[in-house]
Amino acid sequence: DSGVTQTPKHLITATGQRVTLRCSPRSGDLSVYWYQQSLDQGLQFLIQYYNGEERAKGNILERFSAQQFPDLHSELNLSSLELGDSALYFCASSVGSRSYNSPLHFGNGTRLTVT
Amino acid sequence: QKEVEQDPGPLSVPEGAIVSLNCTYSNSAFQYFMWYRQYSRKGPELLMYTYSSGNKEDGRFTAQVDKSSKYISLFIRDSQPSDSATYLCAMSVGDSGNTPLVFGKGTRLSVIA
Numbered sequence: 001d002s003g004v005t006q007t008p009k010h011l012i013t014a015t016g017q018r019v020t021l022r023c024s025p026r027s028g029d030l031s032v033y034w035y036q037q038s039l040d041q042g043l044q045f046l047i048q049y050y051n052g053e054e055r056a057k058g059n060i061l062e063r064f065s066a067q068q069f070p071d072l073h074s075e076l077n078l079s080s081l082e083l084g085d086s087a088l089y090f091c092a093s094s095v096g097s098r099s100y101n102s103p104l105h106f107g108n109g110t111r112l113t114v115t
Numbered sequence: 116q117k118e119v120e121q122d123p124g125p126l127s128v129p130e131g132a133i134v135s136l137n138c139t140y141s142n143s144a145f146q147y148f149m150w151y152r153q154y155s156r157k158g159p160e161l162l163m164y165t166y167s168s169g170n171k172e173d174g175r176f177t178a179q180v181d182k183s184s185k186y187i188s189l190f191i192r193d194s195q196p197s198d199s200a201t202y203l204c205a206m207s208v209g210d211s212g213n214t215p216l217v218f219g220k221g222t223r224l225s226v227i228a
Binding site for chain 2: 002004033041042043045048056058090092098099100101103104105106107108109
């Protein structure tokens, strides 16, 4: 068990809808990362927060947004959903702010299906 | 050309075999190299971490980095059915900014008892 909790585990919704994915990092970790995993694209970095502040941004669509709250949990909001947004969404946490020297601990993901 | 290339497999080997998993990359600035293991329906977990070129061994696992060839490998000795998983390489330039890790797409490994 990595200590990172993601809810819900599964989400099925329709095109055009909006969903919120939630992540609780490991105790003591200040960074939260969001990744999208699909068969054709692999694991794609979306966004990172460190202690409440946005730290790095990857290939995150404008329809997607995230935030990290004072208790360090994070939420990823996906809106105007399209079929192509169907994927596994992972949250990872780490102690430090730099992913190359502060190991990432991944949750078990939220599987999003857009119909 | 993608930044990180990894053969997706699947790779199927008998129990006890030596497994070789590989990634090639195009960005010569990469300095930090990692291997993550991902079991079905689980998140990736860090398996090996190396900096720059050379070898690192941890039990049955050996990670090799050849920066001159832009090629990294993970060897698994005496493979076990419990090693059946997807293995993802990841790498970073490790600069003073916060360039995120770049992952390969993963190689799916099955070890048959």
